[in-house]
Each structure stands twice: as C-alpha cells, then as structure tokens.
Amino acid sequence: MRNVVRGLVVWALCSTQLGCGQEDPSPSHVEPAIEAVASSSAPLSTNDVGVIAPEGGCPAFAPTVWIHMDNEDSRQSSYVSDWVGATQVNGSGNTTFTFCRVDGNKFKALSTSASPLSNFALLKLGASCPAGAAEFSRYFDNEDRDNMNSNSNSANIWPNIQGRDTTLTFCLFTGATTPASSLPILEFDYGVFATPYFRFGKGAGVIFTDDEDTRNANAYTVAYDFQWAAKAIVTEGGNTTLYTARAAYVYCGDNTCNAEEGERSCPSDCTVCGNGICGPRETASSCADDCGWCGDGVCSNSEDSRTCGSDCARCGDFACNGGETPQSCPLDCRNCNDLTSSPDGLIPTCPGPNG
Structure with missing residues (x-):
C-alpha cells in the first residue's frame, strides 16, 4: 500500500513539475506486481481507446488516463512542440501523457487505402482494437537510475504496461472499404497520433522522448504489413518521436462545404452565389444569378435586354x-x-x- 501511496505522491510532484526523474536515495518506481493491487473506477469496454486529452483535461464522461515516463537524466533532450494537448515535459525532461478514455467504436478509417494523409492511431485501452484497426506496440527503455515512472494505476492503463520501463500499445487506422468522412465529434476537443501530413486535423505537434542511453533496449512490435504506417506516426530507434494532430471533424456550421454536404442540406457551409441553385440563405437581392426573376429589378447573368427588358434595358441596345x-x-x-x-x-x- 505504501508503494501505491508513494506513486500518488510522485504523480502530484510530476503534475506540479517539481522534478520527476531526479536521483533519489531510495527507489521510487512502482513495480508491476504492486501496481496490480490498485483498481480503477473507470468503466472498461472491449474496444476502449485513449484520445490525447485537451489542455483543459478530460470531461467527466471520458475518464482520465495518465502515464508518466522518467526519461533519460543525462543530457536530457525530451521536448514537446506545437499542439500536443495536455501532454507535458517537466523541467527534468520527463514526459506525462494524458488521455481521455472513449468508445473506440466511434472511430473508423478515413480513406479506402493506407496513406500518410489519413492514417492515425489511438492508445489501446480495451481487450481489442476497434474493427478495422491494427495493433502495434512501442517499448520505451526509461531511466535506469532511481526510476520514478508512475501512472493512473495498472487496471486503468491496461493493456499498456509500466514498471521501470513502459510499453504503450496503439490501435492503427489505415484503409477501409467504407471510410468515414472525418474523425468523430466527441463533444470535447481531443487529439490523435498521426503524421505531420494528416489532413483531418487542424493542428499538428511533436512529442520527443529521450530514452535511456545505457544499454538502450527500445523495441517495436508491429505486423509487417503495417510497419511503414505505424513507424511514420511513432518512430523506432534509440529515442522516440510521436507525432500528434488536433482532431478536426465535419459538421454543418464548420464553415467548410465538405463532401457529404450540399447547399440544401447545409446552406450555412455550402451557399455559393452563381451555382444555379437558389439556396435557403439566398434572395433575389443577395444573389440575383440564382434567385432572380424577370421583373425583380436586377439584371442577372442569365438575363439581357431582349429576354428581360424590364430588368436589363439600357439605352443603346x-x-x-x-x-x-x-x-x-x-x-x-x-x-x-x-x-x-x-x-x-x-x-x-x-x-x-x-x-
């Protein structure tokens, strides 16, 4: 129990960025056997996943899952840049990931075939990945000395594993016969792991972890057919780069006329004067070309002095x-x-x- 309490104290120090990962005379890492004693109040579902939490944290209906990694202490170079949500690197160069637990069945592939423009990954938090997603794992060799790894408890982060090192497991979405037109609306801001070329996001970022230097044992587990797609999002090697994207999704009113929308189904996004359709937001005065008629006092592109003299008469014609x-x-x-x-x-x- 002391170790569990110690883990919570470590987390509190980490969240205030008071130096997780600095050398301590006594061991402070939480071994997997001890972690397993703790339990989570978060509901576990077969296909749960973790999305990158927004800066303000997760809403109550999407329980928080956090994983703190004690990165390399010597000449540490871990960092985050641009949009990474609530992910933090503290003054000691250690990384805290924060995820929101959601139903993975809401997510679908975004293209009919794999592409850096549409592939994305989520943290696996259930017994299996959602239909159409492939599993892969990254083993992080964390700091060897006085390791201060900690998390929101093993039942909560499962199937991810953390002792002195950390294994994160992901669900990778590539192609599907019937893809979704966008990432789902979850009623809160969130992010996914995706390449810098991801076109379904509205902001990209980078999480770089400086992993253990001495006898580095970083490892990668991924099926051959998905290697290039996975490693373009979460890299292999002696250190790790994870690319992130802030989710963007399609809805009527987002000021973009998307493939699933039209002028009649979503006039707020798709009203275009001059397309021959008199949309719900158009009038003869605002768009005579689409909504005008002979006699409305406006000479539209489809009228001239001979077809509609009342609107288009001009002396000299x-x-x-x-x-x-x-x-x-x-x-x-x-x-x-x-x-x-x-x-x-x-x-x-x-x-x-x-x-």
Whole structure:
C-alpha cells in the first residue's frame, strides 16, 4: 500500500513539475506486481481507446488516463512542440501523457487505402482494437537510475504496461472499404497520433522522448504489413518521436462545404452565389444569378435586354424596352416620323393603317 501511496505522491510532484526523474536515495518506481493491487473506477469496454486529452483535461464522461515516463537524466533532450494537448515535459525532461478514455467504436478509417494523409492511431485501452484497426506496440527503455515512472494505476492503463520501463500499445487506422468522412465529434476537443501530413486535423505537434542511453533496449512490435504506417506516426530507434494532430471533424456550421454536404442540406457551409441553385440563405437581392426573376429589378447573368427588358434595358441596345421612350432614349425608341437612318441604313417608316 505504501508503494501505491508513494506513486500518488510522485504523480502530484510530476503534475506540479517539481522534478520527476531526479536521483533519489531510495527507489521510487512502482513495480508491476504492486501496481496490480490498485483498481480503477473507470468503466472498461472491449474496444476502449485513449484520445490525447485537451489542455483543459478530460470531461467527466471520458475518464482520465495518465502515464508518466522518467526519461533519460543525462543530457536530457525530451521536448514537446506545437499542439500536443495536455501532454507535458517537466523541467527534468520527463514526459506525462494524458488521455481521455472513449468508445473506440466511434472511430473508423478515413480513406479506402493506407496513406500518410489519413492514417492515425489511438492508445489501446480495451481487450481489442476497434474493427478495422491494427495493433502495434512501442517499448520505451526509461531511466535506469532511481526510476520514478508512475501512472493512473495498472487496471486503468491496461493493456499498456509500466514498471521501470513502459510499453504503450496503439490501435492503427489505415484503409477501409467504407471510410468515414472525418474523425468523430466527441463533444470535447481531443487529439490523435498521426503524421505531420494528416489532413483531418487542424493542428499538428511533436512529442520527443529521450530514452535511456545505457544499454538502450527500445523495441517495436508491429505486423509487417503495417510497419511503414505505424513507424511514420511513432518512430523506432534509440529515442522516440510521436507525432500528434488536433482532431478536426465535419459538421454543418464548420464553415467548410465538405463532401457529404450540399447547399440544401447545409446552406450555412455550402451557399455559393452563381451555382444555379437558389439556396435557403439566398434572395433575389443577395444573389440575383440564382434567385432572380424577370421583373425583380436586377439584371442577372442569365438575363439581357431582349429576354428581360424590364430588368436589363439600357439605352443603346437597339431595343425599346423597360422604361425607355422616344424622349428618354430616341436611339432605341425611334419615332416613326424620324428621318434619321436606323442601324441597317434604312429610314424608319410609320406603320400603315393595318399595322
């Protein structure tokens, strides 16, 4: 029990960035056997996953899962940059990941085939990955001396493992026969692991962990067919780079006319003047080209002086229409007694008694 309490104290120190990972006269890491005593109040579901928590933390309906890694102490170079959500690297160069537990079945592949533009990964927190996702794992060789690894307890982070070192397991989404048009709306801001080229995000970031220097034992477990996709998101080697993306998702009102939307289904995003459709937000005055009619007082692109003289009449178009008269526009509305020649060189004549 002392070790469990000690783990909680370590976490408190880590969260205030008071130097997790600095050398301590007494061992402070929590061994897996001790961790297993703790239990979690978070509901466990078969396909649960962890999304990267936003800076403000997880909402109550998405329980928090955190994993603190004691990185290399000597000449430490761990860092985070740009959007990484609530992920932190403290002054001692140690990394705290924070995830929100959600139903993994909400997630689908975003393309029909694997691509750096659409592949993404989530932390695995259930017995199996959601349908269509492939599992891979990264083993982090953490600091050897006076290791201060800690987490929100083993039942909560399972199937991820942490003792003196850490194994994170991910669910990788690549291609699917029927892909989703975007990441799902979860009612809170969140992130995923994805390449810097991911086109379904609205902000990218980097988490770099400086792993143990002495006899480094970093390892990677991934099926051959998914190697390139996984390692483009979570790298292999003596240190580890994890690429992140802030989720962007499609919804009516996001100011982008997406593939699943149209002017009638989502006028707030897809109203375009000039496309021939009079959308719900358009009027004859705001878009005469789509919503105008002959007689509305606006000469639209589909009208001219001959097809709609009431809207498009102009003096000099050789058509006497609209409000033109022989007095206001004699060029178009000639008096039949006018001896001035017409454009064809003939002298206008008055109609006879029979017209």
